[in-house]
Amino acid sequence: MTPGLIGLAALGVYAVALVGLRLVRTPSAGLVGVDGGGPVRAQRSLVGALHAALGRRLEPLIRRTMTEGSRRRLEHWLDAAGRPDRWGIADVIRAKGGDTGICVLLGIGAMTLHPLLGPVMVVYGYLRRDLQLRSAARRRQAQIERDLPDYLDILGVTVQAGLKFRGALRRVGEQFDSPVAEEFRIALQQLDVGASRRAAFEGLRDRNDSPSLNRFVGALLQSEELGAPLTDAMASIARDMRKVFSQNVRRDAAKAAPKVTLVATVLLMPGAALLLIGGLLIGGDIQLGGLFGG
Helix, strand or coil, rough: HHHHHHHHHHHHHHHHHHHHHHHHCCCCCCCCCCCCCCCCCCCCHHHHHHHHHHHHHHHHHHHHHCCCHHHHHHHHHHHHCHHHHCHHHHHHHHHHHHHHHHHHHHHHCCCCCCCHHHHHHHHHHHHHHHHHHHHHHHHHHHHHHHHHHHHHHHHHHHHHHCCCCCHHHHHHHCCCCCHHHHHHHHHHHHCCCCCCCHHHHHHHHCCCCHHHHHHHHHHHHHHHHHCHHHHHHHHHHHHHHHHHHHHHHHHHHHHHHHHHHHHHHHHHHHHHHHHHHHHHHHHCCCCCCHHCCC
């Protein structure tokens, strides 16, 4: 390794040490802060300021490396995750730039340990925000799948009590604090500004990956076209969703059993083997020195 690279690595390690000292003195400071369309965050830490500066510098480069398909995928993940912190695609790209820049600096120091650690750090920094968004989207969609049957049951009872469908949606949405209620509130806001019912609920379906929500929107639009009662469809969808959820739970439990057995075997077998072999050696009065020619 050249002396120049060693000097850069040492400088990087020194900078990381200074950042750690600063964070110890300011434990309440945010670690990562990005300027964008979301809420303004206090950036009192050195890492947050560096992350924001690198994000602004590298945003054009990161934008050029992304294809149109990857941008659409990020937009969909943002919608499926519920737009955390009211972020848009520009905020995510800026955050990707900040993550990549930070990991480049850390990768220079990591290359002193192994040459491959630098590229690995850069790739991780570039993909870190994508992985976080995708994980958040999956968690939120799973919660929608769990909460939608209860939401539909209460909505069906409210409609049967005499409220119109739009008023029932608004009333039930005020009582629920879940991603399902958030999605229906967004659809109601679109209806309030003049969007058609079909456009609002098709947007609701496109924002999410929930099969049950997709079925409900399809039944809603079909009932609107054919004039069929919606309450029966909601009750049927809720029953089917609970049945599918119970089947998924049993399937996950069946998949978990071999994993638990494997972990228990790996952890317990070495200790049990040592106890068994030790007991045989002690009980048989076997001298290990004689076995090895000692």
